[in-house]
Amino acid sequence: xxxxxxxxxxxxxxxxxxxxxxxxxxxxxxxxxxxxxxxxxxxxxxxxxxxxxxxxxxxxxxxxxxxxxxxxxxxxxxxxxxxxxxxxxxxxxxxxxxxxxxxxxxxxxxxxxxxxxxxxxxxxxxxxxxxxxxxxxxxxxxxxxxxxxxxxxxxxxxxxxxxxxxxxxxxxxxxxxxxxxxxxxxxxxxxxxx
Amino acid sequence: xxxxxxxxxxxxxxxxxxxxxxxxxxxxxxxxxxxxxxxxxxxxxxxxxxxxxxxxxxxxxxxxxxxxxxxxxxxxxxxxxxxxxxxxxxxxxxxxxxxxxxxxxxxxxxxxxxxxxxxxxxxxxxxxxxxxxxxxxxxxxxxxxxxxxxxxxxxxxxxxxxxxxxxxxxxxxxxxxxxxxxxxxxxxxxxxxx
Numbered sequence: 001x002x003x004x005x006x007x008x009x010x011x012x013x014x015x016x017x018x019x020x021x022x023x024x025x026x027x028x029x030x031x032x033x034x035x036x037x038x039x040x041x042x043x044x045x046x047x048x049x050x051x052x053x054x055x056x057x058x059x060x061x062x063x064x065x066x067x068x069x070x071x072x073x074x075x076x077x078x079x080x081x082x083x084x085x086x087x088x089x090x091x092x093x094x095x096x097x098x099x100x101x102x103x104x105x106x107x108x109x110x111x112x113x114x115x116x117x118x119x120x121x122x123x124x125x126x127x128x129x130x131x132x133x134x135x136x137x138x139x140x141x142x143x144x145x146x147x148x149x150x151x152x153x154x155x156x157x158x159x160x161x162x163x164x165x166x167x168x169x170x171x172x173x174x175x176x177x178x179x180x181x182x183x184x185x186x187x188x189x190x191x192x193x194x
Numbered sequence: 195x196x197x198x199x200x201x202x203x204x205x206x207x208x209x210x211x212x213x214x215x216x217x218x219x220x221x222x223x224x225x226x227x228x229x230x231x232x233x234x235x236x237x238x239x240x241x242x243x244x245x246x247x248x249x250x251x252x253x254x255x256x257x258x259x260x261x262x263x264x265x266x267x268x269x270x271x272x273x274x275x276x277x278x279x280x281x282x283x284x285x286x287x288x289x290x291x292x293x294x295x296x297x298x299x300x301x302x303x304x305x306x307x308x309x310x311x312x313x314x315x316x317x318x319x320x321x322x323x324x325x326x327x328x329x330x331x332x333x334x335x336x337x338x339x340x341x342x343x344x345x346x347x348x349x350x351x352x353x354x355x356x357x358x359x360x361x362x363x364x365x366x367x368x369x370x371x372x373x374x375x376x377x378x379x380x381x382x383x384x385x386x387x388x
Contacts, residue, residue, distance in 0.1 A: 058261065060255075062252060066252050188252045190269075
């Protein structure tokens with residue numbers, strides 16, 4: 001049991017008591033305990049999401065022989081967390097994610113309504129032979145994958161595609177106990193017309 | 195004489211024959227010879243300025259405990275020059291310059307006509323007691339220092355304020371023999387409202 005607590009702490013960075021509780025709730029099943037802590041993390045994250053974030057870190061990632069460059073700003077509440085390894089590592093991973101997966105926005109909210117409308121029109125045009133009842137589901141599915149393409153938070157994490165960047169963010173909020181916000185990013189690719 | 199040629203080459207990176215010629219033209223005066231080569235570099239640079247630049251480098255500079263970050267793209271003609279030390283060093287210096295001196299634009303051309311007009315109105319208002327004849331000169335001088343504030347190419351180089359970034363660019367064009375263009379930059383400062 002103690003070994004499992006240790007493993008769970010390493011996996012989730014949660015406190016000793018939280019790990020013990022989650023493990024007993026999960027009947028000793030490590031994966032279930034991770035899930036329990038994740039859900040707790042998610043609820044913790046939503047509680048923290050209204051708190052002011054004035055500190056943080058600006059980080060860069062240069063890829064492929066200087067042909068791709070990324071600048072990203074991530075905010076947190078205190079300078080203390082800005083220097084925390086879990087936070088710094090998250091910021092570093094974001095740089096690589098943005099370089100590789102080339103998102104356009106941070107959140108869904110930033111996507112313009114007219115762009116969504118344009119996507120919907122294209123999808124409907126491409127599927128006009130389908131019955132109306134199926135079309136709604138098709139549009140919904142395709143719009144979701146559109147968001148997964150262009151919004152950083154909706155993207156599957158390149159190193160673990162079962163996890164989204166939003167889930168990664170939730171985890172680091174749980175680990176650090178602070179509200180954390182991906183504020184903005186810029187990505188340059190050599191020779192692209194800006 | 196040979197020592198001076200060597201020193202001049204190290205200072206300017208110009209060819210052996212060019213250095214000899216410049217030194218004899220300058221009557222052995224090293225500073226004068228540097229000036230002669232600089233002028234030559236400038237005329238060389240203007241000749242090269244129409245050539246296509248598709249290669250280059252994207253570089254970043256992170257300053258002050260991750261509180262300021264800069265991303266900059268500089269283009270040149272060949273991958274060979276992109277890997278040249280003079281080029282790479284120039285790009286690096288630009289990152290530090292942008293972090294420290296916080297320009298808004300690369301060139302004068304990017305400044306909006308209305309912003310210039312606004313500056314002019316402010317200057318005229320501040321100097322309305324001055325005679326009309328003096329006012330023209332005052333406006334001209336202040337607009338020049340406005341450009342030196344906001345345009346990267348017009349800024350005095352932070353490590354050697356007698357030199358402008360434009361002159362530094364001219365030098366690296368002369369050294370590498372290629373057209374080089376500062377394409378764009380982005381500067382983040384922690385917590386600023388973007």
